[in-house]
Amino acid sequence: xxxxxxxxxxxxxxxxxxxxxxxxxxxxxxxxxxxxxxxxxxxxxxxxxxxxxxxxxxxxxxxxxxxxxxxxxxxxxxxxxxxxxxxxxxxxxxxxxxxxxxxxxxxxxxxxxxxxxxxxxxxxxxxxxxxxxxxxxxxxxxxxxxxxxxxxxxxxxxxxxxxxxxxxxxxxxxxxxxxxxxxxxxxx
Numbered sequence: 001x002x003x004x005x006x007x008x009x010x011x012x013x014x015x016x017x018x019x020x021x022x023x024x025x026x027x028x029x030x031x032x033x034x035x036x037x038x039x040x041x042x043x044x045x046x047x048x049x050x051x052x053x054x055x056x057x058x059x060x061x062x063x064x065x066x067x068x069x070x071x072x073x074x075x076x077x078x079x080x081x082x083x084x085x086x087x088x089x090x091x092x093x094x095x096x097x098x099x100x101x102x103x104x105x106x107x108x109x110x111x112x113x114x115x116x117x118x119x120x121x122x123x124x125x126x127x128x129x130x131x132x133x134x135x136x137x138x139x140x141x142x143x144x145x146x147x148x149x150x151x152x153x154x155x156x157x158x159x160x161x162x163x164x165x166x167x168x169x170x171x172x173x174x175x176x177x178x179x180x181x182x183x184x185x186x187x188x
Contacts, residue, residue, distance in 0.1 A: 007031050007040065010105070011051040019053050034108045086181055088153035097159070097177040099187060125156055125180055142176055154182040 005021035007030060021030050028044035031037075039056060040049045048057040083091040094100060113120060123130060128147045132139045146161040158178040179187040 005029065009037075009051050015052075017052060019049075023047055023049075024055070025058070034105075087155055090150070090152035090155040090157060090179075093150075093157055094179070094187075097175075099177070099179070121180070124178070124186060125158075127158060128160065156180045 006018050007021040008016065008018045010016050022028065023030055023042035023044065025042065025047050026044055028042050030040045030042055030049070037051075039051065041047070042049075046057075046059040047055065050056050083094075087094060127149045128142075128144065131142070131147075132144060141163050143161045143163050148159055150157045150159075156179070158176075160176045162174045162176070177187075181187070
């Protein structure tokens, strides 16, 4: 978020945790990409953290005076504080529209868009103005008369009700919800 990297994981009990993506020892990045693992091992010195953030193993530390493994525990990020800080007064709208901790990971897709990012964001934030012309298939699944844009402290939310149930696009479900979270995070 912003310029701070996080690692988000789900433990064996299904609990979601998020941590800064750095080792507490020498600040090396712990992981990149996505996948499954039972722990996080720093690629620099091999320090190993559990999915709950606890330091499990600090390599070659024997003999260091007053070393406490608990001092180097990864601090779990309080999701309520993240929601409050990043989403502000719009956070309730996310959970009302199905964007909350009950979501499950399905897959990761990356798209490289060769364009000016400012133009891309401007297009994303145009309130559906281009949808009937540039995305005819999407437009046929939405009730464009219901399209709204709501502005919050750091968030812009656009939403629209779905069109007729007969033409419902599997990708849309019963409505559309688009959020742009400053400075560079988008949710469709």
